[in-house]
Amino acid sequence: MTPLAKWCILFLVLYVTTLLAVGIYNSRKTRLARENQDEQYFLGGRKIPVFVLAISFTTASLSAGGFMGDPAMSATMGWSYFWIIVTATPGQILGTLILLRRIREYSADLSSLTIPEFLGKHYQSSALRIIAAVAMLGFYLFILVGQFKGIATLIESYIGLPFNVCLFGGAALILLLVILGGINSTAWADFIQAIPMITICVVLFIASMKAVGGFSGLEEGMGAISPKLLEVVNPAGSGEMFTLSGVIGSYVYWIALFVCQPYLCAKFMAVPDASRKNIGKFILFSQALMPVFGSLFIVGMCGAVLYPDVVAENPDSIAIAMASNLLPSVLAALMMIAILSAIVTTATSILLTLGQAVGNDIYRAIKPNAPAASVVKLTRISSIIIACIVIAFNLVSTPDFLSIFIYMGANGVGSCIAVPLLFALYWKKASKEGAIFTSVAGPVIYLLVNQQTFYPLNMWISCTISIAITCICMILISKAVDKKKSSERVCA
Amino acid sequence: MQTWQIMLSLLAIGYIVGGVLTILYVLRDPARKKEVKKQ
Numbered sequence: 014m015t016p017l018a019k020w021c022i023l024f025l026v027l028y029v030t031t032l033l034a035v036g037i038y039n040s041r042k043t044r045l046a047r048e049n050q051d052e053q054y055f056l057g058g059r060k061i062p063v064f065v066l067a068i069s070f071t072t073a074s075l076s077a078g079g080f081m082g083d084p085a086m087s088a089t090m091g092w093s094y095f096w097i098i099v100t101a102t103p104g105q106i107l108g109t110l111i112l113l114r115r116i117r118e119y120s121a122d123l124s125s126l127t128i129p130e131f132l133g134k135h136y137q138s139s140a141l142r143i144i145a146a147v148a149m150l151g152f153y154l155f156i157l158v159g160q161f162k163g164i165a166t167l168i169e170s171y172i173g174l175p176f177n178v179c180l181f182g183g184a185a186l187i188l189l190l191v192i193l194g195g196i197n198s199t200a201w202a203d204f205i206q207a208i209p210m211i212t213i214c215v216v217l218f219i220a221s222m223k224a225v226g227g228f229s230g231l232e233e234g235m236g237a238i239s240p241k242l243l244e245v246v247n248p249a250g251s252g253e254m255f256t257l258s259g260v261i262g263s264y265v266y267w268i269a270l271f272v273c274q275p276y277l278c279a280k281f282m283a284v285p286d287a288s289r290k291n292i293g294k295f296i297l298f299s300q301a302l303m304p305v306f307g308s309l310f311i312v313g314m315c316g317a318v319l320y321p322d323v324v325a326e327n328p329d330s331i332a333i334a335m336a337s338n339l340l341p342s343v344l345a346a347l348m349m350i351a352i353l354s355a356i357v358t359t360a361t362s363i364l365l366t367l368g369q370a371v372g373n374d375i376y377r378a379i380k381p382n383a384p385a386a387s388v389v390k391l392t393r394i395s396s397i398i399i400a401c402i403v404i405a406f407n408l409v410s411t412p413d414f415l416s417i418f419i420y421m422g423a424n425g426v427g428s429c430i431a432v433p434l435l436f437a438l439y440w441k442k443a444s445k446e447g448a449i450f451t452s453v454a455g456p457v458i459y460l461l462v463n464q465q466t467f468y469p470l471n472m473w474i475s476c477t478i479s480i481a482i483t484c485i486c487m488i489l490i491s492k493a494v495d496k497k498k499s500s501e502r503v504c505a
Numbered sequence: 506m507q508t509w510q511i512m513l514s515l516l517a518i519g520y521i522v523g524g525v526l527t528i529l530y531v532l533r534d535p536a537r538k539k540e541v542k543k544q
Binding site: 243290 | 508509510515516519522523526527530533534536
């Protein structure tokens with residue numbers, strides 16, 4: 014056994030033990046709660062500290078894509094791909110300022126524990142609640158399939174255990190964290206997992222920059238490979254991701270679609286109180302980590318200069334190859350834990366949200382007076398069933414492990430929920446009919462535009478167009494409904 | 506200016522704009538203004 018494999022096994026045992034200890038310790042609040050058991054399980058009784066929720070927000074938003082897919086894309090696309098980080102910070106700050114206070118206050122006023130429940134109660138429509146829950150089940154399931162496969166592939170490649178053993182082991186860990194204590198366990202586990210993620214980002218960035226000869230050496234090396242890698246904005250009509258329209262679309266994605274994701278909005282809803290001081294704290298802690306994780310984009314570019322063969326053969330493995338070649342065994346093993354943490358933080362948040370979609374959103378929409386204990390029980394059972402379905406998908410046909418799956422899933426849910434949610438928070442005249450129409454039409458329009466059915470467009474501008482069209486539909490339908498109701502009142 | 510300088514400058518501008526927005530949002534809190542008036 015190689016020294017790297019030995020360190021990996023040691024870290025893996027430590028990692029699993031720590032996570033289970035954190036999960037079990039924090040699950041006691043849910044276990045001991047006699048009243049509002051559902052609020053404890055879904056939102057931690059709205060008592061989880063802001064800094065824990067903020068860090069959980071950032072770590073959950075990073076998945077395997079952040080540690081493998083994004084460095085790979087940076088290595089092949091160059092500096093233009095860095096626009097994701099440039100647009101993410103102001104976009105997420107603006108999105109948080111727009112959403113956090115209103116979501117926290119309005120959802121508490123309506124005693125809502127999830128985004129579909131809030132939408133259903135606000136628009137007085139069980140149908141809308143079920144549509145949002147079903148869209149989440151459909152789109153997020155694909156993200157979860159990719160994350161489970163990521164865990165199995167990662168442990169298999171580092172330690173050499175069989176794929177299926179790694180798949181079942183990873184699924185068991187994620188499931189235990191979710192069913193033990195809901196958000197109490199997952200948020201604190203996310204917080205702990207930020208430590209290896211931050212450590213490896215900093216260490217790998219320093220080692221990469223040293224190896225490539227600083228930023229000037231990186232610039233020279235990339236220019237020698239291809240001048241395309243040094244483009245700030247890709248030329249219009251080049252078919253690349255970050256043309257000027259792609260940059261604008263990227264801002265819209267972070268402000269409107271990304272922050273509206275129900276598994277991230279759950280962190281907003283769980284904040285103890287929505288004072289502006291707390292919102293400021295949330296932004297400070299969540300955004301302070303962004304440049305640290307963004308450094309992996311630069312690591313990917315260094316990889317293009319240092320290991321062009323790896324990039325040509327399997328770009329997804331560039332960050333792992335760099336950790337193995339540039340760092341001592343102990344730190345290279347920590348890379349495995351960092352990627353594992355990135356996957357587990359996302360997978361736990363999404364699995365919890367999917368369990369809630371069945372237990373709270375679909376079941377409670379059908380049985381409004383269901384007791385809290387039975388909703389929590391059904392949520393736990395649903396989480397187990399969903400995990401089994403995801404394992405089955407991976408056993409029958411393992412999908413390609415691509416970042417694009419994550420963006421597609423997030424865009425699908427975002428285009429269903431973002432417009433009804435934003436209008437519920439900011440426009441009193443938004444109607445139930447408009448909300449139902451946009452929640453169904455949003456994903457359809459997004460898929461049509463993104464599949465380049467009518468005109469070749471990149472995925473960022475596709476988001477913007479689908480959001481713009483659904484906003485117009487919402488306004489027109491709501492105005493028409495309002496006019497019809499006014500004329501009925503006059504006739505009466 | 507080299508590409509890396511342009512991109513890192515854009516990142517810094519994003520942080521400054523986001524930071525200023527957040528600080529203004531926190532400082533212009535109506536609840537905080539009432540507290541200051543009471544004091």
